[in-house]
Amino acid sequence: MKITGIELRRITMPLIAPFRTSFGTEHHRDTLLVRVATPDTEGWGECAAMTAPLYSPEYTETAIDVLRRYLVPALVPHLTRPGPFDIHAVHRALRRYRGHQMAKSALETAVLDAGLRTAGQSLGSYLGAAVPAVPCGVSVGIMNSVEALLDAVDDYVAQGYRRIKLKIEPGWDLAPIRAVRERFGPDLLLQADANAAYTLVDAPHLAKLDPFGLLLIEQPLADDDLVQHARLAKLLRTPVCLDESIHSAEHAAAAITLGSCSIINIKPGRVGGYLEARRIHDLASAHGVAVWCGGMLETGIGRAANLALAALPGFTLPGDTSASSRYYTTDITAPFVLQDGHLPVPTGPGIGVDPIPDLLDEVTVSTEWIPF
């Protein structure tokens, strides 16, 4: 199957409410969609990079530039020959370039989506989905008051979310977690995400979270320090989960070997795509390490693909793939709506959803067509 070209489409979608983390506050999701066009179909990938290099070194502009300048040209030999795509050859071709995992993931996923649509196979089936629907957690930002937080959590619990994740930072950690635990009781699945806001000096303070029975504390320390996370893990009863630190299966292997974490948040964008995400899933499962699917405020395009991944057997904890309404008044695909705390895994070919043209056009900032 030969492609006719690749489109880089930049979109911006307003969030229904500001989303505050330890590294900043998001008001819009400024993201990049990659579309691979063939004579018979098209494939879509969503780039997880944020507007600024605050969560990770990548940002939307770097993704656009590296795709245009290096990653798309690298795939020309693989996408212009007859016959089905060899997605593993595509993956290897992209691995020649260092970093830029989110840009790579968007491109590889669009190629994979086009290939699977042509073959009539769903992404879930291709990856090894084991269930038809996945239990959903929700990520709750830092708020102006504990009362506001309790109201937000109350609403999410009423919507049926199976797990609550609270963003924390120094000065907003013990009080909100204690308040949620006291209000909603010991059975609420509850976890915290620090986005690397603490240092090992804070270990005694973080140990004060232990009595609250958290499922995990996510990325407490710097993204580039597996050794300090291993030392911290020995000082806490709360399991340590890594997010920003894990860019590849090799990182996951190092973290497991060092004892830096006992749970991994897998984000396909952060690790360079769904093939690598499955490798990390397989590695973690072999070591008895639980994984769950993280989120990057994806539109329905990325949300659909993440649901396929979250359905793999080793994803034993609720992830951050929430309903479309968590962030958006109107999604660019048919909305994902929570059903008894679960979202259905798309069963159509490829990612199983398509952007709705009029809605996509409304949020499009720019498009760039790269002909093949």
Ligand SMILES: CSCC[C@@H](NC(=O)CCC(=O)O)C(=O)O
């Ligand atoms: C803007 S924050 C993005 C990174 C963050 N993601 C979430 O908290 C989940 C966001 C979502 O619900 O998609 C994380 O560190 O896990």
Ligand SMILES: [Mg+2]
């Ligand atoms: Mg995180």
